[in-house]
Amino acid sequence: MIAKALMKDLLIGLRRTFYYCFTKPITVQYPKEKLTPFPRFRGFIRLVKDEETGRYKCIACGQCARVCPSQCITVKGEGKGKERQPVEFNIDFSRCIYCGFCVEICPVGGLENSSFYEGATYDIDWLKFDIDKLSEDYKKWERTFKK
Amino acid sequence: MAVKEEQQFKELMAKGTSLGKVDEDIMRETIRTQDYWINMGPQHPSTHGVLRLILSLQGERIVDTEVVIGYLHRGTEKLAEARTYHQIIPLTDRLDYLASPAMNFGYVLAVEKLMEIEVPERAEYIRVMMAELARISSHLLWLATHALDIGAMTVFLYCFREREMVLDLFEMATGGRLITSYYRIGGVAHDLPDGFLDKVKEFCEIFPKRVQDYDDLLYANRIWLSRTVNVAKISAEKGLALGLSGPSIRGSGVNWDLRRANPYSVYDKLDFEVAVFDGCDVYARYLVRRKEMLESCKIVKQCAEYLEKTSGPVMAKVPKVLKPPVGEVYMATEAPKGELAYYIVSDGSQRPYRLKIRTPSFANLIALPEMVKGHLVADVIAAIGSIDIVLGEVDR
Amino acid sequence: MWHDLGLALLRIVIVFAVALFFVAYLTYLERKIIGHMQVRMGPMRVGPHGLLQPIADGLKLFFKEDIVPTEAYRLTFYFAPILCLVCALVLFAIIPVDKNFMITRLNIGLLYVLSIASVGVMGIILAGWSSGSKYSLLGGLRSAAQMFSYEIFLGFSLIGPLMIAGSLDLVKIVEAQKVPLIVYQPVAFVIYLIAALGEINRVPFDLPEAESELVAGFHTEYSGMKFAYFFLAEYANMLIVSAIATIVFLAGWKGPVLPGWLWFLIKMSIFVFFFIWVRATFPRYRYDQFMGIGWKIMLPLVLANIVVTGIVMMLV
């Protein structure tokens, strides 16, 4: 009763906010500071090139295109057996839902999830990635966006 | 004019709400007044998305509520009929986007039940852990927005701080923060990364202390109590008849948690309490979810301890092309918001013949008009918050 | 004569410039303090630590499109925010910041404050009514009931101190306090604070604009500068209420060592901080509960306070 009259319940709350008034903020000032995503983060998809030979790891088997729930991948390949390479590989990131199924199903590890996530753009064509753009270093994408 | 109003009034009385007749005493207390219609939503700060309520008011007192939904209808069930069993997983993520692992969980369990797939135990523990983390994150977001609706805006950011920790855990293990798509038919996508379990344990240590923060601001606060106690009451019997499930019905004293009642996965091996409070009001539902967060934290801890000791496969041997037998299953799981069930009709092909998703929010929303009848406008907000709806789930 | 007029004008300019500056920076201060209480930073982008934020906000609001709903009563719709702001700013005229520094000294100072404040309420009611929107109307209705009843408690809670001070003149009230009146009148002080929260629409009593229920209450339909007027009026009222509390309960500019105006500002900012602090902490009352508190708890308390004060004064 006395506690209620003295508004103890309210004072507890006031104490809590006052305490946090002097602690360090936990927020990140986004465009200035950025958090690095975890290695598994599913960002934009990249087409991996073999570092030694400079050829695509992809063998254009088309499994990624088939498994894609939003059907945003188109693949065309040339050559036979081990020589088979993609000549056309398009991902429409305006449709992509970043589920990672294509990366998961790829039998040769030809695709990977980069940690690039800043895909907001005024130009929707920018999101339609072709084979050259897909195999670029993803840090370059950022520059194209900022332009 | 007066005669016409009287006529309208009588018609309205005869029509009643969609669930029953309006209590006439509430309708006109002492003075004769005219009804006042107000459109709450689909764009309104506290309808948690695109819910639209048409309230008819006497002053600020609610006479009748009509709930209009469908603004977020994406045709998930139709889409599912055109996709393979595997491709449906990302669709289920987007039902309750605040607890997507729990949404995946129900679906993969349903397909596994249909195909009789035995899932490795380690995978089961990982799934349960993720689902419980999702429950914590969903309840945190619920508490955040519920408190914000009632005006306590600081709780919002405290809750988000802890939710961020859970999302970080999700990102670390699954690669997605909100839309995890982590579960697979027969297991999970990957094993847990190194150092993950330590982070989980750290979270389990910190979290109960942080709950104290919210308690300081809400638990005994007289304003919070006066806004929630005896508001939007619904009895157990009525609640069940109106389809309430999950925390919403446990706040009315019904001890019914599908994790205990019909244990699935490894819930029967885990030690946790079902949170039941019998206040029947908004405050009781707050208490239920508050306790549930702490219980989920316990479950996560147990899972982490188990997973630390064991290793093994996280994926059962499942054919790449899934062709379940002809038949139908109904798999109900306890999602953060209530009973989530998938009803799959299979015709033996790669794609489900029919996938009906019974979502908790949809069923819980049916009880809203009954709850808020006779209350004030401000209580509608509290009631919506207390049944914890997500429009992605309501409209599917 | 010209000399006096010039001096008066100078005072007016100084007081209003300082008042508007404070009002503008009060928004910044509020966002910053609440930000830190919520473990975030508040405004950080415009200028160092977001110090130019109020100016940026002002510019933005100035260039915003001015929308008038078709259902609105145009004249009152335009007039209401101006009424609100003018009523709030006019009150600064009699605030004695220091013994000799004020625009004008009225011997009925406190009465003037209470009466002008109740005119300011009309602005809000008119805004709610003339917007032609249902949410605004509900907000206006709420504010009508809320403010009229809370003015009663605000007035009554000041009567106790006034009996001791023996004057309505703000300067005399301060000079009559050898010890701050809060010592003699703690109940009146608490009631004053609560009533003040109700009077200036702050959490936990911000029902006229309860954003989660009524979107933005009486100013739902307002945009651009008209919205800014309401915004400024609200914060100006907050300053006024704090200033009155300082004068009546904390002995105004009196204090050792430091100059009087600084003491005044320090004491005032304590109240301002308190109002912001409360906003960060508490949920919002429901409309009927709020009125219940006023009429069932505060009115008996404040009347008892007056009676007790009177009896004690007779005996001593």
Add this chain to the structure above:
Amino acid sequence: MAENEKKVVQKKEQQQEEKPKVDFNKFPEVRKIKEKFPEAIEEMDYFREELTLRIKKDYIVKVCELLRDDPELSYNYLEDICGVHYPKREKPLEVVYHIYSVSRRTRIRLKVSLAENEEVESVCSVWPSANWFEREAYDMVGIRFANHPDLRRILLPEDWEGHPLRKDYPLEGPPGYREKWLREHLPYYNKL
């Protein structure tokens, strides 16, 4: 690998065929219904530990009331009502009820088959929560419920044509819909 898969599938199919005969009289639900309404049950099935009863259309409300009110059964919670469209069947529409007993923790599935023009009695009087589920079944599959208090569309707009979850309803909307939509929005979507 592929052979393995085939084997697994074959195994599954074999299991399917070897489905053991179930003694349906061991279920109290079946006994009680048979006792009271001997003609009500058309067909019984037991698959993946789920009991399915196909009920004659006219009996559905009576059976539901029995299930709810009988103290031994006490099916007090309606989980779901769902419509399924089987265009090849003689009676193309099917309503599926999932009912749960909170006290006994058991579930039962009832089914009602309907021809295209037939109506089924609404179970709103038994469980008020059926209201929205039935509206949804009407909206999505086009099943009409008699004596429903308020049978309108629930998810789709009032003026929508057709019932999307029917099998003959194309995935991309009604024919011409997409073109019409594109024509209306073309200035904005030109860039797409």
